[in-house]
Amino acid sequence: MKIWVYIDHFKADAVSASWEAIGAAKALGGDVAAVVLGFGVENLANSAFEYGADEVLLGQDAALEDFRVENYATALSALASDATPDLLLFPTTSRGRELAGMVAMDLESGVLVDVVAMEMDGDKVLATRPIYAGKLLQKTVCNATPQIVTLRGRAFEKPEAESGRSGTLTQVQVTSGDEKSTVEGYAEAGGGVSLTDASVIVSGGRGTSNNPNLTAPDGMSEDEAEIWRAQQGFALIAELAETLGAAVGASRAAVDANYIPYANQVGQTGKVVSPDLYIANGISGAIQHLAGMRNSKVIVAINKDADAPIFKFARYGVVGDLHEIVPALNEAMKARLG
Amino acid sequence: MKIVVCIKEVPDSAATLVAEDGQASWGDAPLVINPWDEYAVEAALNQEGDVIALSIGGEDSKIALKHALAMGCKEAIQVSDDALSNMDTQATAKVLSAAIQKIGDVDMAFFGRQAIDGDAGLTPAQTARVLGWSALTLAVSIAVDGDTVKVERSIEEGRETVSAKLPAVFSLVKDYGEPRYPSFMGIRKASRAKIPAWDLAELGIEAPATTVEVVGIENPPKRDVRVEMIDGGSPAEIAEKLAERIMAEKIL
Ligand SMILES: Cc1cc2nc3c(=O)[nH]c(=O)nc-3n(C[C@H](O)[C@H](O)[C@H](O)COP(=O)(O)OP(=O)(O)OC[C@H]3O[C@@H](n4cnc5c(N)ncnc54)[C@H](O)[C@@H]3O)c2cc1C
Numbered sequence: 001m002k003i004w005v006y007i008d009h010f011k012a013d014a015v016s017a018s019w020e021a022i023g024a025a026k027a028l029g030g031d032v033a034a035v036v037l038g039f040g041v042e043n044l045a046n047s048a049f050e051y052g053a054d055e056v057l058l059g060q061d062a063a064l065e066d067f068r069v070e071n072y073a074t075a076l077s078a079l080a081s082d083a084t085p086d087l088l089l090f091p092t093t094s095r096g097r098e099l100a101g102m103v104a105m106d107l108e109s110g111v112l113v114d115v116v117a118m119e120m121d122g123d124k125v126l127a128t129r130p131i132y133a134g135k136l137l138q139k140t141v142c143n144a145t146p147q148i149v150t151l152r153g154r155a156f157e158k159p160e161a162e163s164g165r166s167g168t169l170t171q172v173q174v175t176s177g178d179e180k181s182t183v184e185g186y187a188e189a190g191g192g193v194s195l196t197d198a199s200v201i202v203s204g205g206r207g208t209s210n211n212p213n214l215t216a217p218d219g220m221s222e223d224e225a226e227i228w229r230a231q232q233g234f235a236l237i238a239e240l241a242e243t244l245g246a247a248v249g250a251s252r253a254a255v256d257a258n259y260i261p262y263a264n265q266v267g268q269t270g271k272v273v274s275p276d277l278y279i280a281n282g283i284s285g286a287i288q289h290l291a292g293m294r295n296s297k298v299i300v301a302i303n304k305d306a307d308a309p310i311f312k313f314a315r316y317g318v319v320g321d322l323h324e325i326v327p328a329l330n331e332a333m334k335a336r337l338g
Numbered sequence: 339m340k341i342v343v344c345i346k347e348v349p350d351s352a353a354t355l356v357a358e359d360g361q362a363s364w365g366d367a368p369l370v371i372n373p374w375d376e377y378a379v380e381a382a383l384n385q386e387g388d389v390i391a392l393s394i395g396g397e398d399s400k401i402a403l404k405h406a407l408a409m410g411c412k413e414a415i416q417v418s419d420d421a422l423s424n425m426d427t428q429a430t431a432k433v434l435s436a437a438i439q440k441i442g443d444v445d446m447a448f449f450g451r452q453a454i455d456g457d458a459g460l461t462p463a464q465t466a467r468v469l470g471w472s473a474l475t476l477a478v479s480i481a482v483d484g485d486t487v488k489v490e491r492s493i494e495e496g497r498e499t500v501s502a503k504l505p506a507v508f509s510l511v512k513d514y515g516e517p518r519y520p521s522f523m524g525i526r527k528a529s530r531a532k533i534p535a536w537d538l539a540e541l542g543i544e545a546p547a548t549t550v551e552v553v554g555i556e557n558p559p560k561r562d563v564r565v566e567m568i569d570g571g572s573p574a575e576i577a578e579k580l581a582e583r584i585m586a587e588k589i590l
């Protein structure tokens with residue numbers, strides 16, 4: 001079986017799920033080639049070898065400097081129709097998902113998207129993917145060639161990089177098609193750990209604003225005062241997150257009330273995450289929030305209400321005021337982590 | 339210039355789902371317009387021009403179409419054909435493209451970023467590919483100027499500004515702004531609206547092949563967690579106990 005793994009990157013910085021995909025490809029068995037497209041991305045070819053690729057197909061062209069899905073799809077579809085791989089793997093990022101989708105149209109195949117487990121069934125990949133926000137699991141196959149699969153981040157183990165490992169580097173000619181659109185600029189997201197890559201997440205909900213002991217500065221309307229109080233609550237959460245090297249998450253109620261930007265929302269209409277540790281503070285545990293975080297390995301819930309549904313999903317629970325528990329936990333963790 | 343918004347119905351996001359005989363069952367939970375499609379309708383209504391809501395599906399797709407009419411869409415079209423059961427996103431994209439072409443003179447086609455039943459998030463880009471239009475997905479803002487459009491897109495690494503020529507396909511993220519509620523007048527109008535149904539013959543196409551096969555649907559394995567409540571003492575004492583438990587998980 002000839003497997004290609006598409007290495008997704010942002011400005012020559014690879015997305016970690018790309019390396020996980022190499023590991024997943026090797027676990028299936030077969031010849032694993034990594035496909036690196038872009039401009040000034042030679043370094044990614046070396047990393048791909050180190051993470052286990054036997055071959056790297058490197059396609060560089062100035063027209064591919066910015067990722068525009070149309071151009072990348074044209075380039076990748078042309079390569080695949082020449083070399084006829086049996087299986088194309090992508091990480092499920094916003095780029096990987098759409099690129100896989102377009103390539104499937106070009107090659108008259110189909111995509112098994114956001115897959116969390118794979119096994120071989122004859123010469124077919126039998127994939128498992130969560131549907132209905134993880135409330136159910138679907139088993140699915142692709143009955144065309146190449147089979148196309150996108151893999152959910154953190155669902156497959158990232159291989160240990162073997163420094164100095166190398167393989168066959170093949171420079172490929174890319175046809176980049178007609179430019180449909182142009183990228184005019186980027187604004188990088190404000191620092192911190194990204195939610196989808198995070199192995200630890202500390203989240204806050206509506207409970208962040210519920211601290212009657214705080215007096216908002218004079219002259220604020222009731223709405224402004226509520227947001228201000230919530231921001232003090234989220235500041236405690238951010239401090240704990242920093243101690244743990246964690247990303248900060250939030251419930252939709254917190255986002256809708258303007259306590260914190262939408263980029264931090266976890267759940268059905270936010271980000272789906274699966275960290276090793278998820279600490280939910282002042283979050284009730286609505287079904288749409290659970291949909292986004294129920295696959296976390298260890299869930300800790302801190303909530304004033306002993307009957308909050310979140311406790312049914314948690315490994316450890318504390319009934320208490322987050323404004324007292326979170327700073328105390330921060331001190332206790334700092335003492336242990338140095 | 340015409341504007342199309344592609345929508346579908348899904349079980350309410352609060353529904354409990356179970357696998358029964360390899361099928362998804364949501365009991366008596368209601369079907370609603372896909373929540374992401376409400377953002378698509380909102381964005382479509384904010385453009386200049388008449389908005390046509392389009393859905394492929396059976397009788398239930400009228401739930402989504404009526405919601406779109408009640409929000410303010412001018413027309414609704416249902417594509418319905420017995421040959422269209424169990425479509426994958428590839429087939430959906432081809433049929434939607436054919437319908438958009440039949441409507442004709444369409445400059446902007448709006449989509450939800452993802453349908454919350456199958457969670458694929460593929461149809462917008464795939465439809466764009468079939469039509470040969472730009473895929474301007476995950477948009478936060480959309481500014482049209484003549485035949486060009488500038489969108490700000492939300493990607494994992496931040497925000498990207500992209501400009502393109504129309505026609506184009508769009509999908510929206512939540513930062514775009516909350517969708518409007520249907521008005522009382524809108525609901526009345528929608529309840530009386532006649533929704534034309536097109537079949538494949540009317541679109542002039544055969545049923546596209548489906549390449550993705552669903553072998554089965556299962557309930558996820560039960561999570562065997564029993565919560566351990568940490569209590570007793572001051573916040574500092576509770577925090578000490580909790581910190582011990584967290585360290586013992588050997589994650590950090
Ligand atoms: C279509 C749709 C999509 C949705 N998508 C999402 C989504 O993606 N993500 C999401 O999160 N939600 C989503 N929701 C909303 C979801 O239904 C809930 O409304 C939301 O998750 C509630 O957020 P919350 O837990 O912060 O607030 P609440 O439900 O109000 O809970 C606040 C909790 O804080 C506790 N609390 C209060 N004060 C304190 C304190 N001082 N210390 C400790 N605890 C305290 C309370 O006991 C309570 O349990 C969606 C809803 C719909 C209809």
Ligand SMILES: Nc1ncnc2c1ncn2[C@@H]1O[C@H](COP(=O)(O)O)[C@@H](O)[C@H]1O
Binds near residue numbers: 345346393430451452
């Ligand atoms: N049957 C359908 N009819 C109309 N639009 C659809 C249909 N299926 C999907 N879409 C559109 O495509 C988006 C993404 O769907 P999906 O790729 O299935 O996640 C949805 O939010 C809708 O805007």
